[in-house]
Amino acid sequence: MNTSAPTPARLFFLDWLRIAAFGLLVAYHVGMYYVRWDWHVKSPHAGPWLEPWMLLSSPWRLALLFLISGAATSLMLVRGPAPGWLGTRSKRLLLPLLCGMLLVVPPQPYFEVVHKFGYAGSYLDFLGLYFRGHDGFCGNDGECLILPTWNHLWFVAYLWVYTLALWVVVKRFPHALDAAAARAARLLHGPALLWAPIALLALWRVTLAPLFPSTHALVDDWFNHATYFGMFLLGAAFARWPDVWERLAALRRPALAIALLAWALLALRYTGWLAEPMPPWLWQARGAIFAVAQWCAMVALLGHARRHWDRDHAWRRYLTDAVFPVYVLHQTLIIVFTQVLAPRQWAPAVEGPVLVALTLACSFAGYEAVRRLAWLRPWFGLARAPRQPRGDAALTA
Template identity: 50%
Template sequence: MTMATAPSPAPVPDGPPTRLDFLDWVRVGAFGLLIFYHIGMFYVSWDWHAKSGHASPWAEPLMMLSSPWRLTLLFLVSGIATRFMLAKMSPGRLLRSRLARLGIPLLFGMAVIVPPQSYVEVVEKIAYPGSYWEFWGQYLRFYQGFCRDGDCLILPTWNHLWFVAYLLVYTLILGAILITNRDWSRLNPLFRWTEGPLLLILPWLALAGLRLGLAPIFPITHALVDDWYNHALSFSAFLFGFVLARRIGVWENAQHLRWPALILGLAAYAGLQLYYTTYADRDPPETLRAAMRCVYAAQQWGFILAILGFARRHLNHRPPILPYLSRGVFPFYILHQTVIVCAGHGLKQLGLPAGWEFIALMAVTLAACLGGYEIIRRVPLLRPLFGLPYTQLP
């Protein structure tokens, strides 16, 4: 998942951009935001694997500022990264590379990294009395008896690693298409609109259509086989990024549209918060509910386009720290949620005030992820388990 920063010197039909360092910054920032979002999940009233004793709804509006778009942005950037990888290798080699760099961490994560999250969950929700090692043995035997009010925990699970599983599946589908046809030049006329004002409008309308048509029927499950709205949203973003990656005019246009996009996103966010507050304890009219799905899509695309535009304007440079951060985001991502769940569960037992508990959880999460990354990148046997190449890059 490492973002390529320089295109292949060979000419390509859709014209390679000269600099895309800003997309590395976007990727680092998006994964960093995800870590803080999951720390927030420990404190809001929404259901999660573990909850603080101080959990309350007060931070939920802040969480909803990023929840519509953060993962869609990650799939978009992943599609862009895949396009640059394809400039360096054949579709077959791309598939082999992705199977190793995504598949190995996924399997390792499900067997080793994720189980502590599930253990904490059964301890907190059903007061499981056994040790972790007893639980892990049941986990590896696919035990399905951890239930509460008819809702059973499906084991084994991938929890936050669903993103890795979905990205692997999308890459395999794309690779199969590429093996049969690698010439994307015929698509150029279909995407000329991305270099004008329609870049602000058409993706918004597409996202609104998906939310109106599929979201009410297929709620997001992260279970792969029944997650059709999420697939339509995430795979579309992945393909959109892949197709647009090497079009110079798209990124110039995103920079030009950054302020209108930000205004659109902020206005949509304000409208949604007013809607949620007004109808917190009663059902809205169905017509209004449908309209607000379109507003939700406006927040999604407005913030995504604004982030891309502002990043190109202000972050299109490559300081020495960027390669270190860019290579570190995947190990950080694999580790972070287990650290948050386990550390949060432990801190809760100390009875700290909310502010001190939050600060301690942030400090422990960042320190554990950074320390883990420093160990992982120095140990060749660990590197492939966390999505890094066996040989350390300089």
């Protein structure tokens, strides 16, 4: 890595994609309240009707965020790790993780044990169990709720581990990312930019997913590590391969068509045409189709964003700053609001949009409060506000 290399221009379209993906996360987690898939609390109206539409984003949403995070981290390290960079980056990730586990997340497992285990104690009683690491909330399958927990903040823990791994590599081998980008440019030429990542994602899903089901517990989550760390590293290589974004843009239309076709095949499961439980060969085929939907959707999104969203705007600067605190707060707000609205017994078509609106409004209100308190900013992933000169401060006051 040449220290005389120019600092690359900011990739605005990646900022917009990150903002959109986190915004979609709010709607997706509201949707989890209404589907049959395992989640912390469930609506009495939960059923299969929303599940095919959730599949439109579930294959690619998190993988895309890790790819974007890898690209951003790679660009931060383009001149090599600056002194103190890892410490600064760790504070930006680990302080919000700690704050979340101590203050933001606890209402989530509280309402979960009330719903799933019939817990009758107060929230304060539950906090005593939470911080003592109580292990008595166990289901019929023998799986026990781990306390304390990071729940949706597992993404932050994984991102810090992946960032640490990349920092170690760059520290030890300064030219590693440039070499990886050059190799990727040679290997992922033409159609290989589509089929090679699909083949790798399908291989992991067929071989690792049955052995290591998703846990988000870090230490035993090897299938997810293969997928998400792989996407993180691919994003890091893409950041050093400037014309890859134009190649992705050229593939955006066929990739979108293939992704939609793969989604339609995945959605067949909800039509009653496929046997339950599926035979092993059909499950493996479904894993390969999932990988097609995953990567082709990412190519389509990256390509369209490169073509249409690669520009700056005041909203981008505001939303880029807001997205992390909103992410930290949103899932707890969703779960609390589900309990507030439950006695009204609204239909999901009414209740769901209200949940999305309330969550976004209160998440941004939380961000507005956090960004104004200098001592609180680092605990929600925000940089410390620059000090104003005394004259400017007086004028502001």
